[in-house]
Amino acid sequence: MIVLGDVTGAETGAGGSVRLPGRGAQAALLAATFMGILDVLIVNVAAPSIQRDLRAGFSDIQLVISAYVLAYAVGLTTGGRLGGAYGHKRVFVTGLLAFAAMSTACAAAPNVDVLVVLRIGQGLAAALMLPQVLALIQTVFPPEERPRALAGYGATLGLGAIAGQLLGGLLLDLDVLGLGWRSVFLVNVPVGLVAAAGAAVLLPASRPGPRQRLDVPGLLLTALAMTLLVYPLIRGQASGWPPWIWPSFAGSVLALAALWRVERRCAEAGGSPLVRPALLRKRGFSLGLAVVVAFYSGNYGLFLLLAYVFQEGMHLSPLGSGTAFLPLGVGFAAASMAGRKLVARHGENVLVAGAGAMAAGYLVLIVTLLPGPASTAPLAALAMAPALLVAGAGGGLVAAPLVGSILATVPAEDAGAGSAVLLTVNQAAISLGVAVFGTLFVALLGADPQDAAASMPVTDFTEALIGCSWLLVALAVVTGLLIRRLPRRAR
Numbered sequence: 001m002i003v004l005g006d007v008t009g010a011e012t013g014a015g016g017s018v019r020l021p022g023r024g025a026q027a028a029l030l031a032a033t034f035m036g037i038l039d040v041l042i043v044n045v046a047a048p049s050i051q052r053d054l055r056a057g058f059s060d061i062q063l064v065i066s067a068y069v070l071a072y073a074v075g076l077t078t079g080g081r082l083g084g085a086y087g088h089k090r091v092f093v094t095g096l097l098a099f100a101a102m103s104t105a106c107a108a109a110p111n112v113d114v115l116v117v118l119r120i121g122q123g124l125a126a127a128l129m130l131p132q133v134l135a136l137i138q139t140v141f142p143p144e145e146r147p148r149a150l151a152g153y154g155a156t157l158g159l160g161a162i163a164g165q166l167l168g169g170l171l172l173d174l175d176v177l178g179l180g181w182r183s184v185f186l187v188n189v190p191v192g193l194v195a196a197a198g199a200a201v202l203l204p205a206s207r208p209g210p211r212q213r214l215d216v217p218g219l220l221l222t223a224l225a226m227t228l229l230v231y232p233l234i235r236g237q238a239s240g241w242p243p244w245i246w247p248s249f250a251g252s253v254l255a256l257a258a259l260w261r262v263e264r265r266c267a268e269a270g271g272s273p274l275v276r277p278a279l280l281r282k283r284g285f286s287l288g289l290a291v292v293v294a295f296y297s298g299n300y301g302l303f304l305l306l307a308y309v310f311q312e313g314m315h316l317s318p319l320g321s322g323t324a325f326l327p328l329g330v331g332f333a334a335a336s337m338a339g340r341k342l343v344a345r346h347g348e349n350v351l352v353a354g355a356g357a358m359a360a361g362y363l364v365l366i367v368t369l370l371p372g373p374a375s376t377a378p379l380a381a382l383a384m385a386p387a388l389l390v391a392g393a394g395g396g397l398v399a400a401p402l403v404g405s406i407l408a409t410v411p412a413e414d415a416g417a418g419s420a421v422l423l424t425v426n427q428a429a430i431s432l433g434v435a436v437f438g439t440l441f442v443a444l445l446g447a448d449p450q451d452a453a454a455s456m457p458v459t460d461f462t463e464a465l466i467g468c469s470w471l472l473v474a475l476a477v478v479t480g481l482l483i484r485r486l487p488r489r490a491r
Contacts (some may be wrong), residue, residue, distance in 0.1 A: 001010070001368065004373025011293050011394045013086070013491055021328075024139075024198055024202045024465045025150075025198070025199070025202040025203050026141075026149050026152055027195075027198065028195045028196075028198035028199040028203065029092075029093065029133050029136060029149070029153075029194075029199070030152055030153065030156045031136065031191055031194070031198075032092070032095075032096055032099075032129050032130065032133060032192075032194035032195055033130070033133055033153060033156045033160070034109075034156050034159070034160050034163075034193060035099065035188050035191055036126055036129070036130045036160075036161065036166070036196075037156075037157055037160035037164065038105075038160050038167070038187075038188075039068070039122070039126075039185075039188060040065075040069065040162025040164070041160070041165055041303065042164045042165070042167060042168035042171075042184045042187075043064065043068075043184060044065070044164070044165070044168070044246075044303045044304055044307045045164070045168035045169050045184075045307055045318055045321055045322050045325070046141050046163050046168050046171070046172060046181040046184045047061045047064070047065070047304065047307050047308070047311055047317070048307060048308060048311045048318075048449075049180060049181040049318065050115070050181045051170055051450055052062075052110075053180060053181060054111055054112045054115070054449060055435060056111075056112035057448055057469075058238070058442055058448045058449055058450065059234050059237065059238040059240055059438070059442075060112040060113075060116070061304075062117045062234045062304070062403055062434050062435060063112075063114065063205075063231075063234055063440045064074075064115055064116055064119055064260075065122045065304065065434050066124070066234065066431040066434050066435060067117075067119040067123065067229055067433045068115045068119040068123040069121070069123065069430050070118070070120075070123065070223075070226050070227070070230060070321040070426050070427070070428070070431045071120045071121070071123025071124045071127065072123040072124075072126045072427050073123075073226065073425075073426075073427030073428045073431065074127070074219065074222055074226065074422065074424075075123070075127030075219075075224045076127050076131060076217075076424050076427065077129070077131075077216060077258060077274050077420040077422055077424060078080075078127065078219055078274075078419075079095070079127035079128045079129075079130070079131045080092070080131035080132075080135070080420060081214065081272070082128065082214075083128075083131060083132045083135055084135070087205060087207065087430050088135045088136050088139065088140075088198065089130040089131055089132075089136065089140075089203045089204070090201075090202075090205075090206055091128055092129060092133070092199055093196050093199050093200050094128060094134060095125055095126070095127075095128030095129025095130070095132065096129050096195055096196040096199065097131055097192070097193075098121075098125035098128060098129075098210050098235050098356070099122065099125040099126060099188065099192050100189050100191075100193055100196070101125075101193030102118060102121045102125050103122060103186065103188035103192065104185070104186065104189055105118045105121070105183045105439075106119060106122060106185040107120045107179070107182040107183075107185040107186045112165040123269075125135050128282065129194075130159070133153065134153070136203065137149045137150060137153065140203060140204055140212050152206060152216065153336070157336070160445040161335070162326065162329040162330060164324040165321070165322035165323075165326070165329060166319075166322040166325075166326070167187070167322075167325065168184050168318065169317070169319035169320070169321055169322025170317040170319055170320055170322070171183045171184055171187065172184070172317075172318035172319070172366075173317055173318055173319040180481050187336065192197035200294075207288065208467075213271060213272065215263075215266060215271070215272060215273050217262050217266075218259060218262055218266065218273055218274035218275065219274060221255050221256075221258055221259040221262060222259060222274060224251075224252075224255045225252050225255035225256045225259060226252075226431070228248045228249070228251045228252035228255060229249065229252040229432070230250075230431050230432060230435045231361055232244075232245040232249060232434070233246040233435035233436060233439055234434075234438065234439065236439065237439045237442050237443060238442075238448075241484045256275065258276065258277070260438055261276055263275045263276070263375055264277045267290045270467055274424075275421055276414070276417050276419075276421075278414075278419060279410060279414055279421060282409065282410055283487070284410070284419060284486055284487040285405070285406065285409055285410050286487055287482055288405075288406030288422065288486060289403065289406075289421070289422070289425050290481045290482050291374070291406065291424050291479055291483055291486070292402070292406075292422060292425050292429055293428075293429045293432070293484060294423065294475050294478045294479045295355075295395075295398055295399070295402065295429075295475070295479045296426050296429035296430050296433065297429040297430070297432050297436065297437075297475065298358075298433060298437075298471070298476065298479075299395050299399075299430075299433070299474035300429075300430040300473045301433035301434060301436060301437030301468070301472075302328075302391075302431045302468075302472060303436070303469055304434055304437065304438055305437055305438075305465060306321075306324070306325065306328075307321060308441070308461070309461045309462065310324050310325075310451040312449045312450055312452070312453035312461065313449075313458045313460075313461025313462065314380055314381060314454075314458055314461070315453075315458075316381065317379070320378070320381070322327035323459060323467050324381040324384070324385075325388075327384075327385040327386070327388040327389035327392060328388040328389070328391065328392040329363045329392065330389065330392065330394075330400070331388070331391070331392025331393035331394075331396060331430070332392040332393065332395050332466075333391065333396065334393065334396065335354070335392070335393040335394070335395070335396025335397045335400070336396035336397075336399055336400040337396075337398070337400070338396075338397075339354070339396060339397045340401050340404075341398050341402030342397070343400075343401040343404075344403070348405055348486065349481060349482075350397055350401070351397065351398050351401060351402065351405065351480075351483045352480045352483050352484055353394075353395075353397065354394045354395065354396070354397025354398040355394065355398055355476050355477070355479040355480030355483060356394070356444055356476075356480055357390055357391070357393055357394025357397065358391050358392070358395055358398070358472075358476035358479070359391075359394075359473050359476035360385050360390060360391075360392035361388065361389075361390035361391025361392070361394055361471045361482070362387070362391055362472040362476060363390070363473055364386065364387035364390060365384060365387035365391070365465075366466050366469050366470070366473075368383050368384055368386075368387055368463045369384070369463075369465060369466050369469075370466065376478075380458065388454075394476070398479065398483075403419065403422055403423075405486065406418075406422060407419060407422070408487075409486060409487050431476065436450055436471075437468055437471070438470065439450075440467065440468055441464050441465070441467075441468055444463070444464035444467040444468070445460060445461065445464040446460075447463070482487060
């Protein structure tokens with residue numbers, strides 16, 4: 001699942017607590033949170049419809065999804081710093097309006113290339129909007145009201161995880177005003193405008209903190225490194241792995257090396273680098289980053305595959321596809337809400353158990369699909385439900401306490417910078433997962449999923465999913481092993 005906030009506001013020194021009217025202001029913040037997670041998951045269920053209507057290839061759809069996530073990842077830390085420098089409320093409202101505007105533009109995209117560019121803009125708008133949510137909860141709500149606001153934030157993430165698939169399927173099935181997939185973007189517009197108006201009226205102005213120089217070289221090198229890694233992974237399969245792929249991978253490595261050098265010099269000069277090199281030298285934190293990559297790349301890679309297996313392989317309607325996702329989302333949301341309390345009682349063994357449950361769920365999925373799906377598509381999707389429920393619950397047990405467990409390995413004064421790095425790597429891992437699993441799925445299927453839908457039986461789709469599920473099992477096992485190597489957190 002995508003994580004939609006950071007604590008960089010604490011690092012930038014925003015103003016003190018102010019008592020609020022409460023529920024109206026909280027609703028505006030949670031509306032933005034809901035839109036952020038909804039806009040990732042709702043596009044998944046709409047992906048086959050977008051591909052068909054815009055006459056795009058599967059790799060184009062991977063770019064539509066990855067462009068948003070990568071742009072958000074690159075802009076995340078900068079968005080948090082802008083909130084601290086210019087006031088979290090001001091940047092939050094600006095981000096909301098920009099997000100609504102970019103959503104409108106996405107809905108009007110005439111072709112897939114324009115849609116990819118607009119999704120980059122939408123991701124950058126999210127990078128302005130979403131980092132302010134937790135910062136505003138911490139800085140404008142009085143201490144006695146923060147637990148309620150934070151509980152609402154967590155519940156909104158869980159609700160968005162479930163609602164994204166169902167709402168997307170419902171909008172596509174209803175085909176409101178003949179808009180088709182475009183309605184999944186337009187749904188953001190009224191929500192964004194109402195939330196912006198509510199925030200402007202109900203949130204008190206947050207005092208700007210000291211302005212830090214933005215790390216533009218670090219920002220550009222981060223974007224370059226991520227793009228040169230993810231783009232060739234997505235385009236390589238469709239293009240027959242042309243020669244330019246390998247220089248791109250090499251360029252990504254060189255960009256990362258240059259980023260390390262630039263950030264080290266920035267830190268030595270007393271500046272504010274995007275990534276503090278000292279953090280990466282801490283064994284617990286660097287191991288934690290590896291956990292994040294293994295966990296989120298597999299976790300999110302599955303979503304895109306299931307949308308195509310359900311809709312193109314099993315020929316379910318978008319609403320039927322969204323319903324088939326329910327066990328995964330319900331398991332994840334329920335376990336996420338229980339995860340933090342379980343970790344407080346039983347420690348990091350809960351995370352290891354969660355990784356084990358994920359691996360077990362994927363193994364059950366493989367066994368379920370091995371003999372071939374049931375005689376009808378609805379029965380095939382129903383047969384997958386127990387495996388998806390177990391895998392989702394395992395993912396929820398890992399996701400909820402993961403960031404806190406990793407941050408417990410670094411000094412308290414580095415928590416803000418550490419959370420920003422973790423959440424940036426989180427988004428990069430999601431984009432990497434979309435690229436790797438999408439490429440593997442097409443390779444195993446032997447054709448673009450939409451081309452295969454008319455000529456291949458559903459067993460070809462499920463066999464390709466089985467092949468990808470073995471990689472999911474491996475990543476879940478790696479996640480558990482890496483978690484066991486994390487230093488024990490302070491009690």
